[in-house]
Amino acid sequence: MKWVLLLGVLALLGAGCGGGGKLGAKTLSQQARSLQSDAAEGALLAEDIFSGRTTRVYTRQHSADLHKAASQVEASLKTAKATPGLEGKLRRLEAIATRVSTELERLGHASKGEAPALRRELQAAAEASQKIGEGLK
Amino acid sequence: MSVKNVLAVALGIMSAIGGFVDIGDLVFNTQAGAIFGFQLLWVVVIGVVGIIVYSEMCGRVSAVAQRPVFDLVRERTGFGAGLATLAASEVVNLMTCAAEVGGVAICFQLLSGLPYRLLIPLAVLALAVSSWVLPFRWLERVFGYLGLSMLAFAVAAIKLHPDWGHVAHGFVPGSHSGGSLMVYLYFVVGLLGAAMTPYEVYFYSSGAVEDRWGVKELRLNEVTAMIGYALGGFLSFALMIVAGVLFLPRGISPQFLGTPALTAEHALGQVGLLLALVGILFAVGGAAVETSFAGAYNLAQFFGWRWGKKERPAAASRFTLSWLAIFALALLLVMTGYDPVKLTEYSVIFSVVALPLTYLPILLVANDHAYMGANVNGKLANFLGVLYFGLILAIAVAAIPLMLLTHGGQG
Numbered sequence: 184m185k186w187v188l189l190l191g192v193l194a195l196l197g198a199g200c201g202g203g204g205k206l207g208a209k210t211l212s213q214q215a216r217s218l219q220s221d222a223a224e225g226a227l228l229a230e231d232i233f234s235g236r237t238t239r240v241y242t243r244q245h246s247a248d249l250h251k252a253a254s255q256v257e258a259s260l261k262t263a264k265a266t267p268g269l270e271g272k273l274r275r276l277e278a279i280a281t282r283v284s285t286e287l288e289r290l291g292h293a294s295k296g297e298a299p300a301l302r303r304e305l306q307a308a309a310e311a312s313q314k315i316g317e318g319l320k
Numbered sequence: 321m322s323v324k325n326v327l328a329v330a331l332g333i334m335s336a337i338g339g340f341v342d343i344g345d346l347v348f349n350t351q352a353g354a355i356f357g358f359q360l361l362w363v364v365v366i367g368v369v370g371i372i373v374y375s376e377m378c379g380r381v382s383a384v385a386q387r388p389v390f391d392l393v394r395e396r397t398g399f400g401a402g403l404a405t406l407a408a409s410e411v412v413n414l415m416t417c418a419a420e421v422g423g424v425a426i427c428f429q430l431l432s433g434l435p436y437r438l439l440i441p442l443a444v445l446a447l448a449v450s451s452w453v454l455p456f457r458w459l460e461r462v463f464g465y466l467g468l469s470m471l472a473f474a475v476a477a478i479k480l481h482p483d484w485g486h487v488a489h490g491f492v493p494g495s496h497s498g499g500s501l502m503v504y505l506y507f508v509v510g511l512l513g514a515a516m517t518p519y520e521v522y523f524y525s526s527g528a529v530e531d532r533w534g535v536k537e538l539r540l541n542e543v544t545a546m547i548g549y550a551l552g553g554f555l556s557f558a559l560m561i562v563a564g565v566l567f568l569p570r571g572i573s574p575q576f577l578g579t580p581a582l583t584a585e586h587a588l589g590q591v592g593l594l595l596a597l598v599g600i601l602f603a604v605g606g607a608a609v610e611t612s613f614a615g616a617y618n619l620a621q622f623f624g625w626r627w628g629k630k631e632r633p634a635a636a637s638r639f640t641l642s643w644l645a646i647f648a649l650a651l652l653l654v655m656t657g658y659d660p661v662k663l664t665e666y667s668v669i670f671s672v673v674a675l676p677l678t679y680l681p682i683l684l685v686a687n688d689h690a691y692m693g694a695n696v697n698g699k700l701a702n703f704l705g706v707l708y709f710g711l712i713l714a715i716a717v718a719a720i721p722l723m724l725l726t727h728g729g730q731g
Contacts, residue, residue, distance in 0.1 A: 213730065216573065223570040227582060236589040240433040241597070245578045252575065313571055 206263045206273060208319045214256050215276055215316030221253045222283045222309035225290055229302035233295055243291045250287035257284050269319075276315055283308045333464035333548045341470060341555045342607035343423040343577065344416070344514040344668040346600065347661055349556050350574045350583075351729065352507045353563025355499045358482070358490030361557055363508050365491060367515025368553035370711070372545050373704045374679055377686040377697065378521050379541035382528035385691045389525040390621035392691075393681045405677040406622050409518050412674055413615040415667035416519060417646055418653035420608035421447070422660025426577045427601035431594075437655070444651045447608050448644060456530045456629040463606030470599030473558040473580070476587035480565040487561060498568070499731060506722040506729045509715045510665070513672035515556070516712070519614035521678060526617040530628055538695065562587070577604075577661060612650070616642035665728055672719040675712045683709055 206214075228246060231237040257280035265273035286304050293301055352360045378389050385392070394402035424443040429436050454462065496504045524545075533541065562583035567574060574580065577600065584596035613629075620627035620639040627639040634640075654660065683705045686697045697705065723729075 216571070219571045220573040220575070223572045224579065224582070227566070227570065227572070227586065231582075231585055237585050237593060238590055241430050241578070241581070241585070241593060244430050244433060245576070245582070248576045248578060309571065 206265050206269070208266075208269060211265065211269060211272060211276065212316045212319040214260060214280075215312045215319065218253065218256055218276065218280055218283055219309045219312035219316060221249045221256075221287065222279075222305045222312060225249050225283070225287045226302045226305035226309060229290060229293065229298045229305060232290075232293055233298035233302065235295065242293075246287050246291040250284060250291065253280060253284040253287055256280050272315055272319065276312065279308050279311050279315075283312075333460070333468070333551060341467070341552050341559075341603050342416070342514075342517075343419050343604050343660065343664045344517065345552075345556055346423075346559065346577065346580055346604075347574070347664050348507065348510045348514045348668065349559035350563040350567070350580045352511060353560035354567035354572055354574055355729075356496060356504065356507065357498065357564035357568050358487050358561060359494075359496050359498070360504075360507055360511060361487070361490035361560060362493045363511040364515065364553055364556045364560065366711075367512050368549050368556075369704070370512070370708045371516050371520060371552075372549045373701065373708055374516070374521055374682055375524050375545040375549065376542055377701060377705065378525040378682045379528045379533070379545060380538060380695055381682065381685050381691065382525045383533040383537050383541055384535060384693065384695045385685070386529065386534075388529050388617065388621055389522055389678070389682055390618045392685045393678075394622050396681045396684050397677075401677070402622060405674070406618055408674040408677060409522070409618055410615055412517075412667055412671040413519055413611045413618070414646060414649055414653070415663060415670065416517070417608055417611035417615070418650040418658075419660045419664040419667055420604050420611060421647070421650045422654040422663065423577055423604035424601060424608060425654070426660065427597055427604065430578050430581070430597055431601070440654050441651060443605075444647050447605060447612075448647050451609050451612070451643065451647075452633070456527070459609060459629070460527070463602050463609060466602035467599055467606055469595045470555050470603055471558075472584045472588060472592050472595035472599060473555060473562055476584045476592060476596075477558045477561040477565075479587040480562060480583070482561050482565045490560075500726075502722065502726050503729055503731050505718065506726045509672060509719050509722055510668055510729070511556075512711070512715050513668045513675070513719065515553075516675060516679075517668070517671045518674055518678040519611050519671075521682065522614040522617055523610040526613070526621075526628075530630055532630075535695070575661060608647075608650070612643040612646040615646045616640075662728075669719050669723045673716050676709070676716050679709055679712055 225246065228237065228242060232242055257277065260273060260277040260280055263273065283305065286301055286308070290301055381392065382388050393405055397405065421440065421443055424447065425436055425439040428434065428439040428443060450462070451459065528541065559580060563574065563580070566583050566586060572579070581593055581596040581600065585593035616639050617627060619625070619642045620636070625638045626636045628636060631639070685691050686705070687702065689696050
């Protein structure tokens with residue numbers, strides 16, 4: 184029984200350490216796609232806030248989900264190292280992830296007046312992520 | 321059709337809304353639309369016809385033989401194979417029930433703003449209380465008809481002005497663009513699996529016995545299966561279309577249950593959003609009830625216990641304890657914090673593997689003169705039954721390798 188527990192703990196530690204490994208083009212591209220999706224969804228939500236098509240509760244909850252997802256990408260990019268030649272792209276993507284995460288957090292409490300600016304910023308971040316992702320193919 | 325018959329069709333609508341458009345379909349249809357646009361609409365048609373063929377068959381078996389599917393599974397396949405089918409279907413039922421319970425809690429959260437972890441036990445409590453208090457027919461009606469609020473997605477699909485020529489083209493299988501061939505095949509398997517999940521037929525056939533169907537209800541069975549699942553298919557089309565119009569061009573890959581509601585919100589405003597969320601709530605809630613009952617029906621029918629909502633809980637105590645236990649286990653599973661959407665993807669793919677074990681006994685019994693007499697399968701039912709069984713075998717073999725090769729559709 185002790186051996187089973189020990190193996191379980193080692194497996195969990197191994198899984199936990201995995202996030203800090205070197206990222207290849209494929210993984211980085213997946214992270215870029217994920218960020219693009221979160222940012223684009225946030226931009227769509229911002230558009231609906233501006234036009235009064237959404238409810239406050241839905242906006243708060245859904246943008247919190249998106250913020251959480253973007254923060255997870257940000258955290259994994261911050262601790263990761265890229266394979267040679269991809270360091271620059273990793274850092275650019277990390278900066279975008281920080282921006283997207285912050286803007287999605289603001290989106291949850293954004294007023295109608297703040298929504299257009301957030302929409303533009305999130306849209307720009309989505310396009311920048313897409314560009315990095317396409318450059319990795 | 322009389323008012324009585326309209327209400328009677330509720331079994332099909334609940335099975336279809338809660339089975340065809342459960343959390344699995346919400347996830348797979350919107351993800352498929354977001355990646356491939358309208359190109360996979362033809363798969364939904366194949367899935368709808370398949371589930372109509374087999375639901376009609378098992379409803380007919382229940383009405384004629386007065387015995388539901390799992391009762392016959394053990395008799396036709398023997399104890400060993402029957403036990404394997406039971407184990408596989410119970411695991412899939414539990415995973416699906418947990419995903420649906422998580423889905424109900426997410427809908428409550430999107431509507432109320434209360435914390436998700438607080439809403440999980442409340443969701444289970446609400447589902448268990450309504451399952452306990454409401455008679456079977458009212459369970460069908462409440463979840464089936466309130467789930468129809470999801471028609472907001474159909475209205476949204478029209479309001480978003482898709483290119484109808486492209487939509488029509490999606491009903492014809494052909495070459496694909498937008499993702500790799502493996503991912504395309506993964507979604508073909510996932511969409512078929514989500515359309516033909518085993519719990520739908522377990523619930524449908526046991527429901528037919530609960531509703532006391534006899535030979536006189538055979539016509540009602542045909543109408544119920546056709547209207548109910550066609551409606552479910554229609555909603556699946558709508559989900560794929562709205563995702564194709566709104567998410568595909570923006571590169572949005574839906575990963576939350578709240579994401580599909582964004583399409584109704586964008587097209588119809590706050591009313592659309594609320595209708596979509598209420599529709600999802602009742603569709604997913606109906607599926608949670610269906611899966612817990614399907615699990616209890618299977619256990620009771622396999623071991624020969626007294627079963628049914630028509631029985632007093634004390635008279636069918638082991639059956640009642642079984643569905644309560646499934647809700648309790650689902651609660652524990654969701655409380656671990658595992659993402660219900662991810663759980664759904666796994667439960668749909670694993671249910672595909674269990675499909676042949678479910679559908680073969682139905683096909684065999686529906687062909688058996690000893691059980692069915694004059695109501696045995698006709699040529700068309702047999703042709704379609706065998707054709708679909710071949711398809712089911714193919715996707716059962718392909719499901720797990722495709723899931724591993726594509727990292728669950730991620731490419």
